[in-house]
Amino acid sequence: MSVPQLPFDAALSQNQLLAVLPREAWERLRPHLEVVELGLGQVLYEPGRTMSHVYFPHTAIVSLLYVLEDGACAEIAVVGYEGLVGVALFMGGDSTPSRAVVQSAGQAVRLPARVLREEFDAAGAVMHLLLRYTQALITQMAQTAVCNRHHTLEQQLCRWLLLSLDRLHGNELVMTQELIANMLGVRREGVTQAAGRLQHAGLIRYSRGHITVLDRAGLEAQVCECYGVVKQECDRLLPPRIAS
Incomplete structure (x- = not known):
């Protein structure tokens, strides 16, 4: 089944990171973007395995889980339209020890790892945007650990x-x-x-x-206070949502 073509205006209104890409960066990435349907429980990547794509959720929500040796797992972060799945691809690694699982079915845009890495390595506006998102994601992970221990x-x-x-x-x-x-x-x-x-x-x-x-x-x-800390940091670091 063919993947539906992504309209320019629709992409701008759905994912916060894609929405604020500079026009020149968008033009470089646009030919490589594709819309995909993500089903409930679908695994986007497993621990230790090389990731081939990065995902920008639209209506889907993805959970990042840490999996123990005995198979038990716990969520360390959740990603929706505010971000992307696959930060390891531009942070110097091709894999992570976590698993990415679709928590809520919906759509996302995916981009080949090589293309995103090249854009990041250009050290322009896209790099700074992705680093701000990574900081917000790290805050969520840290606050989740605190919350699970103390609340x-x-x-x-x-x-x-x-x-x-x-x-x-x-x-x-x-x-x-x-x-x-x-x-x-x-x-x-x-x-x-x-x-x-x-x-x-x-x-x-x-x-x-x-x-x-x-x-x-x-x-x-x-x-508890953990939700407010994560939300405040996301609001501070990330662009506001553009209404669709």
């Missing part, structure tokens, strides 16, 4: 829901409790109890793998 599971779930919600166009996530447990690196029973408390408080509605956020302000009132 309650309910607070972690609130943080996870809000970060995911920030990267969606609506207020509904398609995600089973088992997958959430894998993302947070906890037992499913713990997620069931935490989600039940949030639902009892009228903040979310959970049914058959669908989580609907009913009261975002309520979630923000319950979440």
